Amino acid sequence: MTTFQAYRIHKNEDDVEGQIEELSLKDLPKSDVLIEVHYSSVNYKDGIIGQPDNNMVREYPIIPGIDLAGVVVKSQDKRFQKGDRVIATSYEIGVNHYGGFSQYANIPADWVVPLPDGLTLEESMIYGTAGFTAGLSIHRLEQNGLTADQGPVLVTGASGGVGSMAVAMLAKRGYNVEASTGSEEHTEYLKRLGAEKVISREEVSGEQLKPLRSERWAAAVDPVGGEQLASVLSQLEYNGGAAVSGLTGGTNIPTQVYPFILRGISLIGIDSVNLPMETRKKVWHRLANDLKTKEFFDDMKVVISLEDVPHRLEQILAGETRGRTIVKFDR
Secondary structure, three states: OOEEEEEEEEEEOOEEEEEEEEEEHHHOOOOOEEEEEEEEEEOHHHHHHOOOOOOOOOOOOEOOOOEEEEEEEEEOOOOOOOOOEEEEEOOOEOOOEOOOOEOEEEEOHHHEEEOOOOOOHHHHHHHHHHHHHHHHHHHHHHHOOOOHHHOOEEEOOOOOHHHHHHHHHHHHOOOOEEEEEOOHHHHHHHHHHOOOEEEEHHHHHOOOOOOOOOOOEEEEEEOOOHHHHHHHHOOEEEEEEEEEOOOOOOOOOOOOOHHHHHOOOEEEEOOOOOOOHHHHHHHHHHHOOOOOOHHHHHHHEEEEOHHHHHHHHHHHHOOOOOOEEEEEOOO
């Protein structure tokens, strides 16, 4: 019986505790595709899963890690064969189905994506859910009519995983990118990724929240939400759009109807969890082609081992990380 290591979280009364454990394949949930995991990544959502008051996990124990990439060991589904290189992100992975912080994972075939040509397994996890969300945000904004000649595009929370990926992808596509961050020390990093201008979150919000302010950005990629999003909406140009994917700034948006009916702006919700597979594959194809930002991967990534995961989860919740954290499994 194959044994392997995984980071697993248990619930004890009102508290939760995670630790590195040695498991066997029989400890994994029964499913269609057994994957030898080569890489995973650390996301803000993974940090939340380790908190006792989260409302996402229905049953413990759980192996977190909403992203994973590896090689198929065994498949009960004809779409996948032994040796196939694959990606699995989102759905219930790492939340209510054992996830990527494990040397092996058993995943439903409907949740598995073949690794597209043009990407390595490591590169797919440099993207992970954060990069995929950034790519989906750009994809949806361009479906909404956005083109590079319309004016600057704002990226909020720009030093985080979604934000930094969005900055690099937009710059590659020829957009004039303005990056907003609460961390001045990341200014040079964001300029290296392609930001034409780096501004503070205070500049985005302004001194007073107003339903309409001067038109400033053609569009916005916003993984932050909250009151700052309301301020962004008030400053979008006519027919502009904001692609919204996060809530680190809060869940309430104190806005009014005026930006929507007087400037015709669009508030575009970005959901990478239950996105239909057809669109999911299209976005992964773009990440391997016109959105690929390989020249910045080394600057964006920090590579850690499974043993480093607990500490990194603490850091990401405290806002002490930038870019993308990759978990590499030794073979």
